[in-house]
Amino acid sequence: MHHNPIFIRQLSYAYPDGHEALRDIHLSIAATEKVAIVGANGSGKSTFLLHLNGILLPQTGEVIIGELPIVPQNLKAVRNFVGIVFQNPDDQIFMPTVWEDITFGLMNQGLNKHDLSHRAHHAMYAVGLEPELYASRIAGNLSGGEKKRVAIAGVLAMQPQVLVLDEPSAQLDPRSRRQLINLLASLPLTQLIATHDLDLALELCSRTIVLSHGQIVYDGETAAVMNDSTFLEKHALEMPLSHCKPYCLVVDRPSDRPHPATLGEIRSRG
Ligand SMILES: Nc1ncnc2c1ncn2[C@@H]1O[C@H](COP(=O)(O)OP(=O)(O)OP(=O)(O)O)[C@@H](O)[C@H]1O
Numbered sequence: 001m002h003h004n005p006i007f008i009r010q011l012s013y014a015y016p017d018g019h020e021a022l023r024d025i026h027l028s029i030a031a032t033e034k035v036a037i038v039g040a041n042g043s044g045k046s047t048f049l050l051h052l053n054g055i056l057l058p059q060t061g062e063v064i065i066g067e068l069p070i071v072p073q074n075l076k077a078v079r080n081f082v083g084i085v086f087q088n089p090d091d092q093i094f095m096p097t098v099w100e101d102i103t104f105g106l107m108n109q110g111l112n113k114h115d116l117s118h119r120a121h122h123a124m125y126a127v128g129l130e131p132e133l134y135a136s137r138i139a140g141n142l143s144g145g146e147k148k149r150v151a152i153a154g155v156l157a158m159q160p161q162v163l164v165l166d167e168p169s170a171q172l173d174p175r176s177r178r179q180l181i182n183l184l185a186s187l188p189l190t191q192l193i194a195t196h197d198l199d200l201a202l203e204l205c206s207r208t209i210v211l212s213h214g215q216i217v218y219d220g221e222t223a224a225v226m227n228d229s230t231f232l233e234k235h236a237l238e239m240p241l242s243h244c245k246p247y248c249l250v251v252d253r254p255s256d257r258p259h260p261a262t263l264g265e266i267r268s269r270g
């Protein structure tokens, strides 16, 4: 395993229409680190993640994965190393059935039938998709959350060393979200997770990177930034729910006009 599987220096990226989506990104991520990438809509999270397996190529600066710089001739090796789950599962799922989709990458790896089946079953169970119920379903007919799980299973089955997830909990129901958090917590892989689910970030990732207008404005401990409501507000973020005080604490009631205790008190106040 590489000590620092991801190393990025002076990365900037502008889309063809001239919009500057990333500006001067520097970072290094250690093996088995779990890092949350947070930021407001349009702050550059997805654009950043798309650089990690060469879907977007660096325009300035460099992205090094393992020991390989992201350049066209290294893309095959880099894509075996880094698995990306896209924000929108419709961008990921392209085979007709769930089974065909999850095994597509494995077939390209030339796995024998037995290993292929074992890996695909394992990945499906890991995301809570029972193979008996889902393998032959038409992928395009699944619900948003089911599609997201198929997309995650397809990437897990490839056994990448670095797992990159773009909004993994979006569209998942609470129980599936909990299963996903437990699954990610149990995987000893380097993980980068772009998310608006700050509670998930807090639970899974000891390190958080905050992007704002394409720039890194924070790179450090998750717990510290999640407690800093002024900083979060400045960058259009809100504290995780688990860090918020409930509105209805008795001590917070207006002291000059305490809540009425009885119906009689309400009536007497008019
Ligand atoms: N193909 C494109 N052409 C031009 N601009 C783009 C393109 N794709 C994204 N952008 C712009 O780049 C910026 C960063 O977009 P990106 O999708 O990376 O943001 P994000 O942080 O992932 O947002 P979200 O939270 O909504 O997923 C946005 O301002 C967006 O409008």
Ligand SMILES: [Mg+2]
Pocket: 045, 046, 047, 087, 166
């Ligand atoms: Mg995005």
